[in-house]
Amino acid sequence: MNKESIAKYHTNVTKIVETNIRKLYNDNDIDINDLDDKLYKLITRDTEIEKQIDDFSRAVKTACETPFKRNRATMTSHNHKSIPWWTQELTAMRKRTNALRRKYQRARHNAEMREALKTRYSEEKARYATTIKREKTRSWKEYCNLTNSANPWNEVYRLAAGKRRTPTQITLRRPDRTLTANTKGTLKLMLAYFTPDDNELEDNDHHKHIRGQTEHPPNTQDDRDFTIDEIRNIIEGMDGRKAPGEDGITGEIYKHTFNIFPKSITTMYNECLRQGVFPKRWKIDKIIPISKPSKENSEEASKYRLINIGGKVLEKAIINSTKYLNHNQYGFTPQTSTIDAIKAATEFIEEGFKRSEVTATVSLDVEGAFNSAWPPSVLNNLKECGCPRNLYNLIRNYFSQ
Numbered sequence: 418m419n420k421e422s423i424a425k426y427h428t429n430v431t432k433i434v435e436t437n438i439r440k441l442y443n444d445n446d447i448d449i450n451d452l453d454d455k456l457y458k459l460i461t462r463d464t465e466i467e468k469q470i471d472d473f474s475r476a477v478k479t480a481c482e483t484p485f486k487r488n489r490a491t492m493t494s495h496n497h498k499s500i501p502w503w504t505q506e507l508t509a510m511r512k513r514t515n516a517l518r519r520k521y522q523r524a525r526h527n528a529e530m531r532e533a534l535k536t537r538y539s540e541e542k543a544r545y546a547t548t549i550k551r552e553k554t555r556s557w558k559e560y561c562n563l564t565n566s567a568n569p570w571n572e573v574y575r576l577a578a579g580k581r582r583t584p585t586q587i588t589l590r591r592p593d594r595t596l597t598a599n600t601k602g603t604l605k606l607m608l609a610y611f612t613p614d615d616n617e618l619e620d621n622d623h624h625k626h627i628r629g630q631t632e633h634p635p636n637t638q639d640d641r642d643f644t645i646d647e648i649r650n651i652i653e654g655m656d657g658r659k660a661p662g663e664d665g666i667t668g669e670i671y672k673h674t675f676n677i678f679p680k681s682i683t684t685m686y687n688e689c690l691r692q693g694v695f696p697k698r699w700k701i702d703k704i705i706p707i708s709k710p711s712k713e714n715s716e717e718a719s720k721y722r723l724i725n726i727g728g729k730v731l732e733k734a735i736i737n738s739t740k741y742l743n744h745n746q747y748g749f750t751p752q753t754s755t756i757d758a759i760k761a762a763t764e765f766i767e768e769g770f771k772r773s774e775v776t777a778t779v780s781l782d783v784e785g786a787f788n789s790a791w792p793p794s795v796l797n798n799l800k801e802c803g804c805p806r807n808l809y810n811l812i813r814n815y816f817s818q
Contacts, residue, residue, distance in 0.1 A: 436480070456681040466688040470696045473685070477674055478664050502549075502556030510545045517541050590717060611788050624793070631796040631813070640805035642687045643734050645679050651733045664698075671730075686731055693810025699728025700818060735815070738808055792816040 460469050521534040587603045588596050597603040620628060652675050655668035675682050689695065742750065747758040762778075769776040783789060796816070799809055 453678045453680050456678060457684045460681060460684045460688055464692070466685065466692050466694050467696050467698075469688075470685055471698055473681075474664060474666075474698060477666055477670070481665055481670055502552045504552055507545075507548060507552065510541070510548060514538070514541050514545045613788060615792060627797050628793045630800065631793045634806050634809050634813075635800045635804060637803055637806050637809075639807040640690070640738055643683060643690065643738075645683045647737065648683045648686055648730065648734065649675065649679065651730050651737070654733075655729065686734055689731060690807050690811055693807060693814050695728065695731065695811060695815040697818065699731065735808070735812065738805075 456473075460466070463469050517534065517538040521531065521538045524531040524534050587600070589603050589606050590596055591606060597606055617628065652668070652672055655671070745761070747753045747755065747761075766776045796809070796813055799812065804812075
């Protein structure tokens with residue numbers, strides 16, 4: 418799409434978002450600013466912020482699907498797809514082979530008929546197997562001829578874009594050193610690695626004490642509400658080119674939606690903070706496994722990175738409200754990078770040299786630091802730091818489910 422087409426598309430989305438919200442709240446003639454005010458009042462009166470966010474998100478999703486024709490491949494991606502070498506002839510032969518097998522198995526009281534049926538079944542089964550082998554070879558030869566010297570990357574790009582779907586089997590090694598046997602087992606292992614269960618039955622006395630400390634929120638004052646400017650800055654700072662979540666709403670679309678309903682959307686986030694709710698809808702993530710560089714042939718689950726798309730705006734709002742990060746925290750912190758960490762270490766070492774001191778460096782690499790963090794310990798630290806009550810409740814809900 419060129420710039421003109423993109424601008425036209427976003428204009429259409431903006432109009433249709435407005436129309437869908439009007440239908441949702443039965444206000445076809447009300448001024449858009451008044452509609453934003455009405456929606457804001459409705460959200461503040463309702464004690465079920467989950468329902469309000471679900472309704473609003475459905476309206477925006479409907480708006481996104483209305484102005485353009487969806488890719489047929491995307492629409493049918495969840496339908497059953499046959500393997501590439503399968504043919505109608507094989508389908509007919511499979512039915513014939515299965516029918517002959519059933520006849521042979523049922524002929525138990527007539528030895529002569531059973532032997533004849535067995536011979537017919539064996540012959541048909543052999544022809545079926547030969548045909549499968551022939552079709553596999555033919556399909557592979559066709560696949561190898563898809564690319565040519567003039568355009569060697571054609572098929573690679575088709576595969577990367579998802580326009581040619583082929584079955585992929587990923588095998589990983591379990592903690593007991595055995596390998597996963599199928600896709601289901603691999604997915605279970607990946608989920609167990611990246612989202613480990615917090616099993617209370619495994620708690621020792623120390624863990625039980627820490628967990629007990631987090632059951633009740635701190636007796637502190639609530640943090641202030643998010644402002645419209647804060648939420649606007651977070652949304653405008655989102656990269657519109659990044660992949661959307663399972664609802665298909667991109668950062669660019671969300672920016673346009675916020676421009677229509679700035680007061681209402683800000684109120685949604687403030688109600689999440691007030692009620693201590695991180696909506697379940699925003700906990701549904703699209704998880705895409707990507708091999709880390711130089712670890713493509715590894716059998717360990719740690720070879721993968723995950724791209725999680727969810728309630729990014731609320732996450733960033735929580736981070737911006739949290740004032741308990743150590744000043745030496747460089748990772749996952751805005752406006753900092755590994756360069757800042759190296760610079761800080763260099764300055765510390767240089768100061769030691771000036772004082773004729775010996776500087777020792779101890780490096781600790783925690784594998785899977787994020788998924789190794791124990792939520793009750795994080796919450797207990799927040800409580801000891803005097804974290805505002807509403808912010809604590811929101812983070813505790815964020816860790817649930």
